[in-house]
Amino acid sequence: MRVLLISTNKIRVPRPALPIGMAYISAALKHAGHQVDVLDLLWESRELKAVREKLTTGTYDVVGIAVRNLDNLTFIDPVFFGPMTEKIVQCVRKYTSATVVLGGSGFSVEPLSFFEYAQPDYGIAGEGEAGIVQLLDYLESGGRRESISGLCYLDDDGKFCQNQSSQAFDLGALEPDRSVYDPRYFEEGVSAASDLTRDHQPAIETLQTKRGCKLFCSYCIIRKTEGKGDRFKDTLDFVRDAYLSHKNWYLWWGLGGQNLTDRSRETVQAVADMHQEYEYVMQGKPRLERAPKPVTAQPLKLTIGTK
Ligand code: B12
Ligand code: SF4
The missing domain is CATH 3.30.750 (Transcription Regulator spoIIAA)
Structure with missing residues (x-):
């Protein structure tokens, strides 16, 4: 299947975090024979425009949205990232018929609340390598949603369900797909200066x-x-x-x-x-x-x- 992975992490303080979760998901998908394209919103000043352009220039069966952070955990200047994720989900729905899947550590911390807030088709809570591949198998060939690792979904009665995460993934079996890392991550000056950072630091x-x-x-x-x-x-x-x-x-x-x-x-x-x-x-x-x-x-x- 053709998959677009979108990293939504915009935080540059204390420094940007490489999208390692997305890199592992990309590696798992490619290993299973799927095509993967990525969009990293850290580099986009107009996020929805970038998403729309990507969706209208490529064709995708599945759009995976990586939510690393729910918020910035900063007491003096709190920011919640839910609204941006929700808008991206809506944008995908408007321009494509692709299945929307949420995942990432931010999502995994609060799967039910975030699922209700952003309204994707599916979410995967916890580590995602096994779950995303099983989900694509399910979308292609059918089967039982109940056996997909960490899958979050609404059942036929509209009730939220969250499967157990299998935790069967062997960390040594797969290298993260480092091709998803934009080279700009490693340039000095990529971080945002703040009270927390003395100087600019690369990822x-x-x-x-x-x-x-x-x-x-x-x-x-x-x-x-x-x-x-x-x-x-x-x-x-x-x-x-x-x-x-x-x-x-x-x-x-x-x-x-x-x-x-x-x-x-x-x-x-x-x-x-x-x-x-x-x-x-x-x-x-x-x-x-x-x-x-x-x-x-x-x-x-x-x-x-x-x-
Ligand atoms: C390491 C780490 C850091 C390091 C990062 C160093 C670096 N070079 O990357 C440091 C200390 C710098 C850091 C900083 C921050 N962090 Co931090 N960090 C972590 C930690 C411990 C591990 C993250 C990680 O790299 N995991 C490894 C990867 C492989 O796992 P993953 O990203 O979860 O990806 C897997 C799944 O989530 C899923 N998945 C990921 N993407 C996708 C996409 C799809 C479509 C699917 C289906 C699945 C999927 O599959 C992946 C593979 O199994 C987590 C806690 C934890 N143990 O999860 C907190 C955590 C992610 N951090 C958190 C936060 C908030 C922050 C800060 C905002 C804190 C701050 N105020 O400074 C900053 C933000 C930095 C930034 N620029 O984003 C929170 C996020 C939750 C929330 N409340 O928003 C966490 C969960 C900790 C917590 N207290 O709750 N962090
Ligand atoms: S549960 Fe483990 S990872 Fe979490 S704070 Fe305690 S020792 Fe650290």
Whole structure:
């Protein structure tokens, strides 16, 4: 099927976040044989005009809308992103007969409320790789909606339903489709200056070492976005991923306060073993700094070769 993925994230403070969720969805769709086109609204000053132009110049069976943030979580200047998503859904309906699917961490935090607000055909709550492919299979060939991972939909009586997310996706099975990243993300000056930022900073490449968490901190949303329990990426799969993304050689560690677990330490050690520059990471610093020297393929190839 022909799929358009739209990233709606416009936040440039403290810096723009690469649309890694969309990159994983794109990879899963392409892997399943679908055609994928993307529109990243970060680069568009007139969002609806950009959506309309995309919809009228291409033909799409499905439009997937990635909602990373529901709001900006900023007390002094709160912004809710629901209205823009709703308008995009309406725009898709006006110009095409494509099926509209919402997904993303923002959507997953409040699937019912956001579904009611934006009124898509479907939503996928939680990680989306399995669900989006199963949904397209269903749209093409029929079957049971009840078995689609994380699917949100209205049943025949108009009642909202949300399927369990299967959490069966193997993080090592797929690299994110980095072709969806606009090169402008990596230019200085792409972030917006604010009280929070001292200077302009380019985006940071995000690499996932695991999904989910085995802990249950009451305030945390990870169960909704990634699921319960730790699912680690194999160390060498991570190293390969790190190599593929090495042009922007930053790693975030302990994202959003997530624990540096023993297994994650093993992963960092694998990277550190390859590059002396990273030794200090094991001394407990929270973040890897930009490598002083470019990463070369040779040691990585050797390490991956020992798997
Ligand atoms: C890492 C992270 C950050 C890092 C980002 C670093 C970077 N280089 O990207 C930092 C610390 C900078 C950050 C900042 C912010 N973050 Co943040 N962040 C996260 C975190 C921990 C992981 C996000 C991530 O990368 N996940 C990995 C990808 C692969 O997963 P994903 O995006 O969820 O995508 C999957 C699914 O959602 C789905 N999916 C995604 N898109 C689509 C599209 C379709 C069509 C479908 C079907 C499915 C689908 O499938 C994907 C693959 O499985 C989440 C919490 C969490 N664990 O989810 C919060 C989270 C996303 N952040 C949040 C927020 C609010 C922010 C800030 C606004 C906070 C602030 N005031 O500064 C900023 C905004 C930054 C920006 N420019 O957008 C909220 C969003 C919810 C909300 N309330 O709006 C979250 C959920 C945390 C929370 N407290 O609730 N963040
Ligand atoms: S990710 Fe962090 S905050 Fe969330 S449950 Fe796990 S340990 Fe707690």
